[in-house]
Amino acid sequence: MSHIACRALIATILLAGCDRRTIPTTDRESDRDQATTNNDPIPNEEPLIRVRLHRLTGGNPSITIGQAKQAMAIRVGDTEVQLEGPSTIGRKQGRWTASGVNLPASIASADVVELTSPTPLSVGSHPKRTYEGIIRCVADQDPPRLSFSVINVVKMEQYIPGVLAGELYEGWHDAAFKAQAVAARSFALSRHQQRKSHTWDVTDTSSSQVYVGIPSWNQATRTATATSGEIITWRGEVVPGYFSSCCGGRAALASQAIGPNPINKVPPLDGHSNPAWCTEAPRYRWTGPWDPSKVSRAIRSWARRVGREDLAAIGEVVSIKPMSPNRHGRPSKVEIRGSGGKTATIRCVDLPGVFAESDLNPLSSGWIDAEVKRGFLVVNGHGFGHGAGLCQYGAEAMAASALTYERIIQFYYPQGELTKAW
Numbered sequence: 001m002s003h004i005a006c007r008a009l010i011a012t013i014l015l016a017g018c019d020r021r022t023i024p025t026t027d028r029e030s031d032r033d034q035a036t037t038n039n040d041p042i043p044n045e046e047p048l049i050r051v052r053l054h055r056l057t058g059g060n061p062s063i064t065i066g067q068a069k070q071a072m073a074i075r076v077g078d079t080e081v082q083l084e085g086p087s088t089i090g091r092k093q094g095r096w097t098a099s100g101v102n103l104p105a106s107i108a109s110a111d112v113v114e115l116t117s118p119t120p121l122s123v124g125s126h127p128k129r130t131y132e133g134i135i136r137c138v139a140d141q142d143p144p145r146l147s148f149s150v151i152n153v154v155k156m157e158q159y160i161p162g163v164l165a166g167e168l169y170e171g172w173h174d175a176a177f178k179a180q181a182v183a184a185r186s187f188a189l190s191r192h193q194q195r196k197s198h199t200w201d202v203t204d205t206s207s208s209q210v211y212v213g214i215p216s217w218n219q220a221t222r223t224a225t226a227t228s229g230e231i232i233t234w235r236g237e238v239v240p241g242y243f244s245s246c247c248g249g250r251a252a253l254a255s256q257a258i259g260p261n262p263i264n265k266v267p268p269l270d271g272h273s274n275p276a277w278c279t280e281a282p283r284y285r286w287t288g289p290w291d292p293s294k295v296s297r298a299i300r301s302w303a304r305r306v307g308r309e310d311l312a313a314i315g316e317v318v319s320i321k322p323m324s325p326n327r328h329g330r331p332s333k334v335e336i337r338g339s340g341g342k343t344a345t346i347r348c349v350d351l352p353g354v355f356a357e358s359d360l361n362p363l364s365s366g367w368i369d370a371e372v373k374r375g376f377l378v379v380n381g382h383g384f385g386h387g388a389g390l391c392q393y394g395a396e397a398m399a400a401s402a403l404t405y406e407r408i409i410q411f412y413y414p415q416g417e418l419t420k421a422w
Contacts (some may be wrong), residue, residue: 011036040193042233046422047052049159049188050136052200053123053209054150056390057375062097063124063150065135068351072117074098076110086122089115089137093385094145096137114153123150131213132158142162151200152213157228159211160185164220166210167243168392176392179408182418183241183390184209186231189421190240190263223291227405232413234266239416242269244385245392246283248367249276250330252387257349268416269388271280271328277394283364283384284393289376290360292317297338298358299346311346314338317377320370322348330387331367334356389413 011323056063066072066085073080074089081101088099095108101296106122133154140147163184164177187209191201202208205373215221232239240263242254251271254264278284296317303311315338322331323345333345346354348366355363363379365387370379390412398408409418 009280039237042231042236042238042419042421043189044422046156046229047189048133049156049192050151050200051152051154051159052149052203055147056091056150057093057147059146060090060092062088066090066117066121067122067127070121071116072115072121074101074103074107074375075114075116076107076112077117079106081107083115085117087115089113091146091148092137094139097138111141112136116371123152127214128216129213144317147197152204156185156188156420159188160224161215161221162211162213163188163209164224165215166204166212167218168220168396170217170219172396174219174223174226175399175403175408176396177219177407177410178227178397178400178405179390179395180243181224181227182230182232182405182409183243183308183412185227185229185245186239186241189231190238190411193238194263203237209380228355228422231279231419231421232268232409232416233419234268234416237266239266239268239413240264242386242411243392243412244365244383244389246278246281246384247272247276247285247387247391247394248330248365248381248383249278250328250367250382250387251326251391252348253326253332254388255328256347257386257388258330270414271330271388272391272412272414273328277397278383278391279348280397281384281393284382286364286381288361288372288379288381290379292372292375292377294358294360295377296338298354298360302350302354302357303344308344308346311336311344314342314344315340318372320368320377320379322367322369334366334368394398 054063063085066087070085072083072085074083081103083101090097092117096103098114115135122130123135131152133152136151136153138149138151139145160181164180168177168180169365187230188202195201218349232241242258253271254269258264300312314336317336318339319337321335323335324333331348333347335343335345337343337371351366352363364381364384368379369384370377395408406418
């Protein structure tokens, strides 16, 4: 068995159970709030990235920060109160609370508080997951101002290793890690430039890119350091380095898979050509049965919510067929046929969200065809994730073939330039 085939078999076993990494979906916050273009200059100094770790809601939301006996401080401006970890930080009647101390009014009534420590801090239910930098708690501005977000403010080069550890398997080739580092750094920097007026830049989940804090293994840190400051650019602007687990062999256009904003319509995000490097990925091709009645209800519910009466009126789903291929042969839409013969189309990018809004098992991607057989809607799918930008399994296969990370970036982001920003 080849090196990459062995890894694919291991990955298949992991995916069948509880995969420790999650895959970027098409439901990115960037699709909803990113700027229409990015005219910021490429920075020559390492930026701070604001990573939202949690958003806490409810009557008296709270979260535990720090380890036992850990020296900590909570501060607002020049006012600082010393704490001993762990401390439970919360909101009550529109004010901050911290277990073990009485906060002065200048801290309790503030909109934003920050927690610091000479050593990395743990946050919430993952005591073994620790974070460099500052933990910032930001109160929602909507009355009654009880909910709050927990944000890790961290240097870019301390952030990237935590993304590599969250997105890739330990032991994959270094070139794949380095290519992922460049893509992740480019994505984070683009978000940072777009979201200056917001309280955070990225989440720590697949809605942005998975981030696990300080890695427990060295490869992630070592390969991030080897590419420090390197990003993808085009004509002097940062290219958001989108990526997914497996493209299924045909690239998606970012303007279709992520969003129609001008920032996604640059040549490096128009998709790679052949060959398909990800053929040994566990989700390169996949098949699964779904309950056609549940799928039909999910489609009707979504269609009514978004005002698609044609889609809501098709009846029970009997087939789903891919259509409207892009320049690489990947479909951008599917045609759904109902039991009464009516048809309607839906974008491939929307399909995973339709399934996610119901109690259906999730779709690995929106590139599917399906037909009712023996009472089940049998779905044949291609790839895992949206398919735009870098293909993680493809990058690993290229790395296993002794191609450099520079070649990998060149392949997945055509016409993109590898730029040393800081």
